[in-house]
Amino acid sequence: MSLLRITPSSHLVSSRLLRLSIFLLLSLPDSRGKAIWTAHLNITFQVGNRIISELGESGVYGNHSPLERVSGAVALPEGWNQNACNPMTNFSRPEQAESWLALIERGGCTFTRKINVAAEKGANGVIIYNYPGTGNKVFPMSHQGTENIVAVMIGNLKGMELLHLIQKGVYVTIIIEVGRMHMPWLSHYVISLCTFLAATVAYLFLYCAWRPRVPNSSTRRRRQxxxxxxxxxxxxxxxxxxxxxxxxxxxxxxxxxxxxxxxxxxxxxxxxxxxxxxxxxxxxxxxxxxxxxxxxxxxxxx
Ligand SMILES: [Zn+2]
Ligand SMILES: [Zn+2]
Missing domain, CATH: 3.30.40.10 (Zinc/RING finger domain, C3HC4 (zinc finger))
Structure with missing residues (x-):
């Protein structure tokens, strides 16, 4: 009987559902809510006589990056830091490499700035690794105003691994390939919507299943x-x-x-x-x- 008291009329139920639907629609992200594209990095380097090659879905394309395959030898910024914020930054580009990718550390200036610095020096692509202490975390960078150059972010751990190899004089080449599309906001809202629909169905089911068993007073009077x-x-x-x-x-x-x-x-x-x-x-x-x-x-x- 307690259910009888807390159950609102069907009119109230529908108006509540309507308000909840509008709330969900309004809270949907706008059209800028982009898909995230992962990047497969095929890393190759030589240790002694052995050529080591590893492939992993270890990066994500930047929001303003073309979704293209790019490859080349990996080059570091020269000088005392790795952030490539200074427009005068030169890169330790291997002489034998026709195509090269700049490996740059996050921070110090905007993504746009460091990507443009590398692009002006002739890089074919830019790989930016995340801050120290962020492990394997990556996210799609925002870098409006860059040239038509591929830019991906990789985790700090992977970035440091590459940095140390290259600093030891190892020649590293990377092929960056377009991986899979993710829609984190979509899956989030799909889950929310499914939860909402399941709750609504359950609520209406309970409401309808319970209602005929407890007739209201006018129904009782008619039956009498x-x-x-x-x-x-x-x-x-x-x-x-x-x-x-x-x-x-x-x-x-x-x-x-x-x-x-x-x-x-x-x-x-x-x-x-x-x-x-x-x-x-x-x-x-x-x-x-x-x-x-x-x-x-x-x-x-x-
Ligand atoms: Zn009569
Ligand atoms: Zn008759």
């Missing part, structure tokens, strides 16, 4: 009246007409419900107002109308 009418009908007199009854006189009234004249062996129901009708005609009539079709007297009041 119907039961009373049935009882009153049962108490009304029944007669079987036989030859000689004055009701069979052709000048007498016929049944006003079916307009048929009365015949011997017809079963008639006699109301308290003394009007009578075929039982088969008057019983359903009384159940529906409660009153005599002739004089309108109420069978519950007489």
């Amino acid at each position: 009246i119907k039961a009373d009418v049935k009882k009153a009908i049962g108490q009304l007199q029944l007669r079987v007409l036989k030859e000689g009854d004055k009701e069979l006189d052709p000048n007498e009234d016929s049944c006003v419900i079916c307009f048929d004249i009365y015949k011997p062996q017809d079963v008639v129901r006699v109301l308290n107002c003394r009007h009578f009708f075929h039982k088969a005609c008057i019983d359903p009539w009384l159940l529906a109308n409660r009153t005599c079709p002739m004089c309108k007297c109420d069978i519950l009041k007489t």
Whole structure:
């Protein structure tokens, strides 16, 4: 019964659902909510006589980067830091390499600035590694205003690994390839929407399943009246007409419900107002109308 008290009317339920839907729509990200593209990095380097190659989905493309395959030898910024914020920064570009990628540390200036510095020096692509202490964390960089150059971010751990190899004089080449598309905001909202729909369905199911078992007061009253009418009908007199009854006189009234004249062996129901009708005609009539079709007297009041 406690459910009865807290359950609002269906009107209230629908208005609440509408408000919740509008809230969800308004909280959807705008059209700038972009997909994230992962980058596969195929890293190759030589240690002694061994050529080591590793492939991993270890980066993400920047938001303003073309989604293209790019490859080359990896070059570091020259000088005392690795952030390439200074426009004069030179890169330790291996002489034998035709194509090269700049490996730059995050921080010190905007992504746009460091990507443009590398692009101006002729880099074919830029790999930026995240801050120290961020492990393998990456995110799609925002770098509006860069040249049409591929820029990806990799985790700090991977970046440091490459940095140390190159600082030791190892020649490292990388092929950057477009990986898979992720829509983190979409999956977030799909989950929210599914949760919301599941909750709504469960709520409506409970509401509907429970409602018929606890009728409201007007339904209860209607049911009581119907039961009373049935009882009153049962108490009304029944007669079987036989030859000689004055009701069979052709000048007498016929049944006003079916307009048929009365015949011997017809079963008639006699109301308290003394009007009578075929039982088969008057019983359903009384159940529906409660009153005599002739004089309108109420069978519950007489
Ligand atoms: Zn009749
Ligand atoms: Zn009557």
